[in-house]
Amino acid sequence: MKGYKGGSKVGMLFSGGPAPSANAVISSATLSFLNARIPVYGFFYGFEYLENFDYRNRYSLVEGVHYEPLTQEISGVRNRRGVYLKTSRANPGKNIRTREDLQDAEKTKKLNNILKAFETLGIGYLVTIGGDDTLKTANYLSLLGLPVIHIPKTIDNDYFGIPWTFGYWSSVQSAQEALLNLRADAESTSTYFVVELMGRKAGWLTYAAGIAGESVMMVSLEDIEEEILDLEKLAGKIVEVIITREKQDKYYGVICVAEGLADRLPEKYRPTEKDRHGNVILGTAEVCRIIRDACEEAYHQRTGRKKKIVAKQIGYETRCTQPISFDVVLGAMLGFGAFKLFRQENFNNMVSVSDNFQIVPVPFSELIDSESLLTKLRNVPKGSDFFELKEALSYKSLE
Numbered sequence: 156m157k158g159y160k161g162g163s164k165v166g167m168l169f170s171g172g173p174a175p176s177a178n179a180v181i182s183s184a185t186l187s188f189l190n191a192r193i194p195v196y197g198f199f200y201g202f203e204y205l206e207n208f209d210y211r212n213r214y215s216l217v218e219g220v221h222y223e224p225l226t227q228e229i230s231g232v233r234n235r236r237g238v239y240l241k242t243s244r245a246n247p248g249k250n251i252r253t254r255e256d257l258q259d260a261e262k263t264k265k266l267n268n269i270l271k272a273f274e275t276l277g278i279g280y281l282v283t284i285g286g287d288d289t290l291k292t293a294n295y296l297s298l299l300g301l302p303v304i305h306i307p308k309t310i311d312n313d314y315f316g317i318p319w320t321f322g323y324w325s326s327v328q329s330a331q332e333a334l335l336n337l338r339a340d341a342e343s344t345s346t347y348f349v350v351e352l353m354g355r356k357a358g359w360l361t362y363a364a365g366i367a368g369e370s371v372m373m374v375s376l377e378d379i380e381e382e383i384l385d386l387e388k389l390a391g392k393i394v395e396v397i398i399t400r401e402k403q404d405k406y407y408g409v410i411c412v413a414e415g416l417a418d419r420l421p422e423k424y425r426p427t428e429k430d431r432h433g434n435v436i437l438g439t440a441e442v443c444r445i446i447r448d449a450c451e452e453a454y455h456q457r458t459g460r461k462k463k464i465v466a467k468q469i470g471y472e473t474r475c476t477q478p479i480s481f482d483v484v485l486g487a488m489l490g491f492g493a494f495k496l497f498r499q500e501n502f503n504n505m506v507s508v509s510d511n512f513q514i515v516p517v518p519f520s521e522l523i524d525s526e527s528l529l530t531k532l533r534n535v536p537k538g539s540d541f542f543e544l545k546e547a548l549s550y551k552s553l554e
């Protein structure tokens with residue numbers, strides 16, 4: 156079986172933010188291909204170097220610097236933290252908005268650089284591991300003729316087409332441990348913590364961590380009905396919980412909020428700082444601090460007293476935490492799934508799992524809108540059992 160431009164090797168890369176058990180995915184996929192005597196080339200830092208490949212410059216893609224042939228040595232990294240292949244947020248398809256753009260030589264320049272690099276190295280197939288931007292790039296490359304298999308990655312767990320993404324539960328556990336520490340601190344010092352957790356578009360991480368970490372209240376985008384977050388209204392709800400608990404001699408607590416609330420902040424509070432690839436850095440808004448300030452003011456207005464409320468971000472420390480066994484096995488299964496789809500010639504699909512970790516191919520066409528080329532996201536539906544659990548375990552007065 157020959158792939159793109161007759162190439163027979165498999166390329167593999169990891170793109171976007173790190174996630175626990177990333178190396179279980181990389182190791183399992185690589186070993187599965189090598190066992191079938193199919194060479195695998197691992198590319199460092201996602202699309203960072205590939206998108207800038209220049210066939211006239213022999214230093215633009217150097218073995219041992221920008222990529223390496225992967226070997227059986229990869230077998231011992233399944234539980235290693237971090238990402239063996241490194242990662243970046245390079246997004247070669249960010250200028251593509253419509254299918255017609257794929258015919259535009261300037262807009263597809265970086266995508267075509269990738270294809271030229273693969274042709275030069277004899278790469279006929281690609282396995283991508285990443286989030287929604289990586290999925291979009293994988294789809295663009297497939298539409299340009301490259302056979303691609305995609306493995307979903309996000310600790311936010313908002314990926315359409317898979318029930319749990321690898322690393323999610325490890326991140327939840329890491330956040331839980333931090334929240335329980337803060338809860339003990341809060342109880343000891345009669346303090347409230349407003350803790351900001353990752354979750355750009357959905358509340359899966361905030362809710363699960365809050366449930367596991369004994370939070371008294373959890374707030375994500377699913378809880379906000381208005382387009383622009385009403386800070387006064389939200390602060391009022393939080394202060395009501397604080398005052399109600401005080402009546403029961405409980406002067407402490409932890410409140411979890413999702414970083415994605417930054418997208419709904421009033422204009423003057425919205426983050427503007429971007430990384431070098433043009434992505435807005437939500438954490439710079441410090442949603443927790445903005446909500447904390449609003450709560451302190453609302454509490455003073457209600458009671459005439461001051462209340463110690465501390466803003467705290469928990470973010471990067473959850474991305475490379477030690478993976479739990481569930482995520483190591485899930486990651487390994489998804490890695491093996493990439494090989495299984497390859498063997499079945501199920502290209503231009505995402506690897507997913509059903510009950511008992513059975514591999515399920517999900518076509519790109521079911522994950523990406525055919526007109527807008529945007530990926531589908533999965534939030535926590537209001538009224539779902541998970542959402543109702545979050546509500547049931549949030550603090551309520553029984554008076």
